[in-house]
Amino acid sequence: MNLWQVVKQVKNILELQKWGASSTPVFAKVAITTVSDEDVIGQGALPAAAIRILSGSSDPLGEGDEPDLISQTIDIRIYAAGGADALGEGGVIGGNRSIGQTDSGGRGILEIEEELFNAIKQLTTDDGLEIIGRMTAGVIPIFMEDMRHINFRDYALEVQCTADRFYHPVTELLATDDTGGETTLTWRNPPARFDRLALVLRRAAGSTPPASETAGDPVTVSGFPATVTDDPGVGEFSYAMFVSYDEVNSTPTTADRHSESDTVTITVT
Amino acid sequence: MSAPNSRSIIRVPGRLCVSPTDLTTAFPHGGTAIGNVRDVTFERRVKSIPIHDESMGTHRRNLYVGESPRLILFLRGFDSDAISSFLPNALAGTKTGENMPEFVPTDTTKNLAGYWLDDQAVKVYFSPDSKFHKPGILLYNASPSVEESDRVQFENSKNLETALVLLALPDTSGRTYRVGKAADLNAVLT
Numbered sequence: 001m002n003l004w005q006v007v008k009q010v011k012n013i014l015e016l017q018k019w020g021a022s023s024t025p026v027f028a029k030v031a032i033t034t035v036s037d038e039d040v041i042g043q044g045a046l047p048a049a050a051i052r053i054l055s056g057s058s059d060p061l062g063e064g065d066e067p068d069l070i071s072q073t074i075d076i077r078i079y080a081a082g083g084a085d086a087l088g089e090g091g092v093i094g095g096n097r098s099i100g101q102t103d104s105g106g107r108g109i110l111e112i113e114e115e116l117f118n119a120i121k122q123l124t125t126d127d128g129l130e131i132i133g134r135m136t137a138g139v140i141p142i143f144m145e146d147m148r149h150i151n152f153r154d155y156a157l158e159v160q161c162t163a164d165r166f167y168h169p170v171t172e173l174l175a176t177d178d179t180g181g182e183t184t185l186t187w188r189n190p191p192a193r194f195d196r197l198a199l200v201l202r203r204a205a206g207s208t209p210p211a212s213e214t215a216g217d218p219v220t221v222s223g224f225p226a227t228v229t230d231d232p233g234v235g236e237f238s239y240a241m242f243v244s245y246d247e248v249n250s251t252p253t254t255a256d257r258h259s260e261s262d263t264v265t266i267t268v269t
Numbered sequence: 270m271s272a273p274n275s276r277s278i279i280r281v282p283g284r285l286c287v288s289p290t291d292l293t294t295a296f297p298h299g300g301t302a303i304g305n306v307r308d309v310t311f312e313r314r315v316k317s318i319p320i321h322d323e324s325m326g327t328h329r330r331n332l333y334v335g336e337s338p339r340l341i342l343f344l345r346g347f348d349s350d351a352i353s354s355f356l357p358n359a360l361a362g363t364k365t366g367e368n369m370p371e372f373v374p375t376d377t378t379k380n381l382a383g384y385w386l387d388d389q390a391v392k393v394y395f396s397p398d399s400k401f402h403k404p405g406i407l408l409y410n411a412s413p414s415v416e417e418s419d420r421v422q423f424e425n426s427k428n429l430e431t432a433l434v435l436l437a438l439p440d441t442s443g444r445t446y447r448v449g450k451a452a453d454l455n456a457v458l459t
Contacts, residue, residue: 068275128402130280162275172452188401
């Protein structure tokens with residue numbers, strides 16, 4: 001994925017991060033930004049996470065031989081309320097709270113950081129991103145005019161990006177002959193992303209799979225199941241599965257990009 | 270053949286487990302997790318013999334004569350399962366239940382000098398953190414040994430680590446290792 005996709009995915013996964021199994025989001029505001037701390041805090045939504053783009057370099061381990069491979073540093077700055085106690089201890093480690101474990105209220109910044117790490121871990125395991133935590137800064141207070149203070153802390157992450165955009169395809173597409181002119185296809189879905197829209201399955205008679213998301217005949221697949229049954233009749237058929245993505249709408253609604261295909265050929269009896 | 274693509278240049282952090290039964294499930298894949306590791310290095314050590322042609326004064330053929338594959342790594346910490354899986358002798362603590370390395374040359378119930386370390390060989394899997402995107406390493410019959418030069422440092426400024434060598438020996442089916450995606454390795458796991 002390139003940097004544009006990576007930071008949008010980081011934002012997406014931070015927005016989706018919930019407290020435990022609840023539906024309560026960890027962050028009240030997540031933004032990719034260049035503005036000042038005061039402007040972020042001025043949004044009035046805490047805890048907040050501000051993603052800022054820092055420096056990068058091309059292929060540092062390969063002496064720059066592959067300019068399309070970019071080692072990019074991004075900074076995530078978490079802002080959290082400073083706590084109600086006189087010394088600000090609650091703002092760091094959390095304090096008494098009647099809300100329970102499934103809310104950000106009363107949380108210290110070190111509790112919120114746990115959820116940041118959980119979210120980043122998903123990016124490495126599910127999306128296959130290569131992320132190294134390079135630096136964690138101290139907890140710094142910002143004193144407000146109303147005598148409150150807001151804490152923030154920086155987390156610098158080094159992310160391996162590509163110059164080109166990438167769209168996760170499905171993998172492990174297999175077909176089995178169910179006889180009676182039917183076949184069952186199975187596959188592994190791509191990770192959930194900010195722009196993931198739908199699966200597109202196309203079929204063609206013979207041994208050559210459809211070359212594009214509009215070639216051949218469509219096979220309906222709703223949502224993101226891991227299997228579908230098709231009844232093309234008896235003979236040899238080839239399938240190509242694509243994943244469509246929407247980079248225009250904040251909630252994916254219209255396909256404007258497609259992944260590479262995974263293909264399979266099956267003789268149906 | 271694939272066209273060069275910067276996306277194919279990858280880094281593969283992961284974890285180690287022994288005796289996995291299903292690589293498509295969550296780590297440790299039905300096996301036993303082996304603490305933390307670092308500097309995991311897979312050496313195929315391919316053997317070949319260039320055949321020199323005296324009539325031409327240069328080598329003309331290159332004969333493949335096998336491999337001596339091994340996995341080298343550092344075990345980070347003092348993991349009880351790693352101790353019992355990889356060291357010749359271990360004693361289960363009666364209080365904590367944790368395994369302790371030991372060497373008691375006068376105790377004939379123990380593995381003494383002359384013991385075949387490969388009798389202790391186990392199936393080992395290096396599981397990449399991103400198991401659907403990155404390749405893992407499957408050793409079918411890994412014989413563990415600690416290098417004679419290994420130095421486990423007990424001090425404040427160093428991490429306690431043990432250098433481990435896992436020789437990839439052939440199993441009863443003649444298989445030594447395979448490297449690939451979890452889904453593919455799982456199909457040839459047993």
